[in-house]
Amino acid sequence: MTSPAVSRARSGPPPPLTEVLANRRWWRDDRPFPHFRAQGVFTPAFYDALVEHRRRVERRGRSETADPSRLSRNMLNSDAYAWDFPPDLGGPLSIFVSRAWHDMIAAMTDVPATGDVNCALHHHHAGSRDGFVHGDLGVAWFSRQPRADGINPMDLARCSYTDGSGPEHASAVDRVRAVTAIFYLDNEGWQPGDGGETALYLRQSDPVRRPAVAVAPVDNSILVFENTPHSYHAFLRNPTRARNSVILWLHRANSDVMTRWGVEVAKSWGQVPLDGGIDP
Amino acid sequence: MGKGEHRRMERSPRKRVCLLTGAGGAFGSAFCQQLASDYDIVAVHRGAPPQVPTQDQSRIDPLDPRKPLVVNTHRVFAVQADLEDDREIDRVVELALARYERIDLLVNAAVSYSFGPLLGSRRLLDSLEQQFRVNSILPVKMAVTVAERFWQVHDQDNLSENRNVVNLSSTASFTVRADTGGAGYSTSKVALNYLSRFMAQEFKRVGVRVNALAPAAFPTAEVPMRAVLDGVRQLDSGAMTGRILVLDGQGPQLR
Numbered sequence: 001m002t003s004p005a006v007s008r009a010r011s012g013p014p015p016p017l018t019e020v021l022a023n024r025r026w027w028r029d030d031r032p033f034p035h036f037r038a039q040g041v042f043t044p045a046f047y048d049a050l051v052e053h054r055r056r057v058e059r060r061g062r063s064e065t066a067d068p069s070r071l072s073r074n075m076l077n078s079d080a081y082a083w084d085f086p087p088d089l090g091g092p093l094s095i096f097v098s099r100a101w102h103d104m105i106a107a108m109t110d111v112p113a114t115g116d117v118n119c120a121l122h123h124h125h126a127g128s129r130d131g132f133v134h135g136d137l138g139v140a141w142f143s144r145q146p147r148a149d150g151i152n153p154m155d156l157a158r159c160s161y162t163d164g165s166g167p168e169h170a171s172a173v174d175r176v177r178a179v180t181a182i183f184y185l186d187n188e189g190w191q192p193g194d195g196g197e198t199a200l201y202l203r204q205s206d207p208v209r210r211p212a213v214a215v216a217p218v219d220n221s222i223l224v225f226e227n228t229p230h231s232y233h234a235f236l237r238n239p240t241r242a243r244n245s246v247i248l249w250l251h252r253a254n255s256d257v258m259t260r261w262g263v264e265v266a267k268s269w270g271q272v273p274l275d276g277g278i279d280p
Numbered sequence: 281m282g283k284g285e286h287r288r289m290e291r292s293p294r295k296r297v298c299l300l301t302g303a304g305g306a307f308g309s310a311f312c313q314q315l316a317s318d319y320d321i322v323a324v325h326r327g328a329p330p331q332v333p334t335q336d337q338s339r340i341d342p343l344d345p346r347k348p349l350v351v352n353t354h355r356v357f358a359v360q361a362d363l364e365d366d367r368e369i370d371r372v373v374e375l376a377l378a379r380y381e382r383i384d385l386l387v388n389a390a391v392s393y394s395f396g397p398l399l400g401s402r403r404l405l406d407s408l409e410q411q412f413r414v415n416s417i418l419p420v421k422m423a424v425t426v427a428e429r430f431w432q433v434h435d436q437d438n439l440s441e442n443r444n445v446v447n448l449s450s451t452a453s454f455t456v457r458a459d460t461g462g463a464g465y466s467t468s469k470v471a472l473n474y475l476s477r478f479m480a481q482e483f484k485r486v487g488v489r490v491n492a493l494a495p496a497a498f499p500t501a502e503v504p505m506r507a508v509l510d511g512v513r514q515l516d517s518g519a520m521t522g523r524i525l526v527l528d529g530q531g532p533q534l535r
Contacts, residue, residue: 017343025351029337036340108345 014095017104020046026108026222032202032212033232035225036108039218041183047220049092051186054244057083057121068156071123078131080235081123082247087145087153093121096183096248099149105250109226111178116142116251118154118161124196124235124243130208131235133201136177136227137265140251143168178252180231181224184217186244192216196243198223201232208234217243229265295320296441296516297380299373301363301422302389303330303356307448307498310505311387311512316354318513319385322376323356324363326390334358363390363418364410373425382434383426384441385516388419389448395461408464415468419447420475423483423490431486438487445483446515447476449494451528469494473524480522489521494535495528502529 014020026038042050062081063072071081085097095101097119106113118140141164146152154161158168166172182198190196199211206212214236215223225231227249257265296319302308303323309330312323316332323330333339333355341347357379361368376383392414394407423445431438452462453469460466473492480490493515499505511525511532524535 021342024341024343025339025349026342027331027337028340031336036342038342104342108340108342 012090014092014098014101015046017095017100019043020095029213032200033225033228033230034109035200035213035223035231037215037221037223039221041220041222046092047185050095050246053092054121054186054246058123062123071121078235079125079128081125083121084154084156085119085121087155089153093246096181096246097151097153099151101248102151102250105179105181105224105248108224109179111226111250112252112256113178113250114152114175114253115146115150116140116152116154116173116175117248118251119246119248122243122245122247124238126238126241128196128235128238128243130237133199133204133206133208133232133234135204135229135231135233136180136249137229137231137257138177139254140175140177140249141172142175142251143172174254175251176254176257177227177249179224179226179248179250180233181222181248181250182215183222183246183248184244185219185246187217187219187241190216190218190241190243194238194241195236196238196241197236199234199236200225201234204232206232208236211236217245229261296384297376297382298322298385298387299376299383299422299426300324300387300389301418302391302448303358304328305389305391307389307505307508310499311389311509312356314506314509315513316356320380321356322372322379322383323358324361324372324390325358326360326362329358329360330356332356363422364413366421369418369421369425370429373422373429377430382441383430384443386423386426386445387448387512388422388445390414390418391448393462393465395465397461398463404461404464411464411468412471415465416471416475419445419472420479423479423488427483427486427488431483431488435486442489442517442519443487444489444491444516444521445476445479446512447472447490447492449473449476449492449524451494451496451526453494454526476524477522484521489519491515491520491522492524494524494526498527500529503527507532 020042022043023038023040026036028036060070063070066072066074071083074082097117140161141159143155143158159166159172164172196217197214200213202212298319299322301324304325304327312321312330312332333352335357338352339349359372359375361372363369392411396404449469449472452466453473476490476492483490493511495508496503498508507527511527515525526533
């Protein structure tokens with residue numbers, strides 16, 4: 001039977017994490033760089049609600065050009081479809097942009113996150129290509145319209161995430177991507193050999209097909225890692241079946257990154273385009 | 281719990297130190313999961329590590345990530361290595377001794393298997409050498425390397441510490457059944473049984489016992505994983521040497 005919390009979540013605010021988190025024993029693994037993994041993340045009822053919410057978006061159809069209302073090809077260097085969460089999103093998927101989820105991920109990774117969040121559905125159709133080995137550390141721009149709980153969701157109608165351009169350019173703030181979280185859903189029956197794993201690497205020069213770790217896109221599982229100068233990862237091609245996921249980025253202050261890794265790190269930011277070019 | 285504490289590994293001087301090969305397999309993972317509280321385990325794996333807390337991986341509560349968890353108390357020391365390379369055997373033994381300063385029990389559980397007919401296909405034939413390398417010869421190389429690096433210079437301690445080798449064999453080594461396609465696997469385990477007995481004779485001079493454990497296919501209702509783990513413990517705690525402990529669902533029998 002569906003719990004009241006899950007029922008309420010179908011259109012309203014997400015339920016408390018304590019009611020829907022099924023797995024309270026996640027793995028922290030330091031190789032090839034610190035990351036967190038878990039399977040069976042949510043209760044079956046809430047996971048089903050997440051899948052249904054994803055399918056409601058899917059039923060709008062997909063677009064080959066950028067379209068904020070649908071899964072669309074809006075990433076320059078990826079052949080995947082993405083649907084960026086609108087800033088006023090409600091329903092089950094909004095749990096990923098909730099204050100509680102933000103704070104949980106930030107505490108887990110020990111990152112001083114600012115509350116600025118970018119979250120999207122990704123759909124890699126069967127036959128998607130390998131990604132390239134990259135890190136997500138780079139500048140991101142946000143307009144300032146924080147919710148009452150302090151979370152400031154990305155709003156592309158006001159400000160470009162990539163370069164800050166847009167109607168609210170003057171008041172936009174630059175942040176740095178701090179944490180990447182990938183939740184895998186609606187990939188029922190995934191088997192080894194189907195592809196679509198998220199691959200982790202020790203070095204950026206490692207061949208994309210020879211990762212240190214390949215995280216399988218098993219339903220109701222998650223991968224989380226801090227974006228550092230060494231968190232190299234890539235999407236592995238999926239020849240036989242589509243791969244679906246929710247991608248979330250948390251952010252930190254620019255000065256925090258400079259303090260931790262030095263100004264030299266910033267020189268690399270211009271080499272990897274944000275948003276339109278990164279596809280984990 | 282701070283970041284650095286993720287790496288802290290509890291170590292009790294009372295624990296026996298076990299060097300385990302094949303730690304990424306079903307038996308190896310179960311051994312690590314269920315016996316890490318009794319042994320300090322050096323878990324040697326070729327591919328994915330055993331899914332247990334190690335020096336590199338631990339469990340956290342996502343809602344309270346700094347809270348120490350009991351499940352992380354007994355971590356194994358995981359070492360990735362391709363033991364078909366002799367230099368890797370040396371490295372693994374060195375690492376084990378550097379980490380724990382002694383080896384009380386060597387469990388040879390790494391395995392290679394390929395099943396198929398001898399006639400009509402090259403698959404089994406092509407795998408024969410590797411099956412013998414991993415299943416028969418590697419256990420000897422591991423034991424000899426440990427002996428040369430440690431046991432030979434501690435022969436008095438070896439007796440008092442009841443140090444020993446357990447080679448994981450199989451009841452498949454007792455029968456000839458052509459329909460199983462297991463000519464390579466079965467005969468590699470036959471060789472392991474006899475090599476274990478020869479080793480037992482020679483290793484007496486350094487005070488180290490050598491035995492084999494031969495379960496039927498497991499885990500099954502007849503031979504659950506627990507029975508196989510208990511078999512290792514029986515051989516480790518006993519005084520026998522040159523014996524084969526058979527687990528075929530009829531109760532443990534020493535041959």
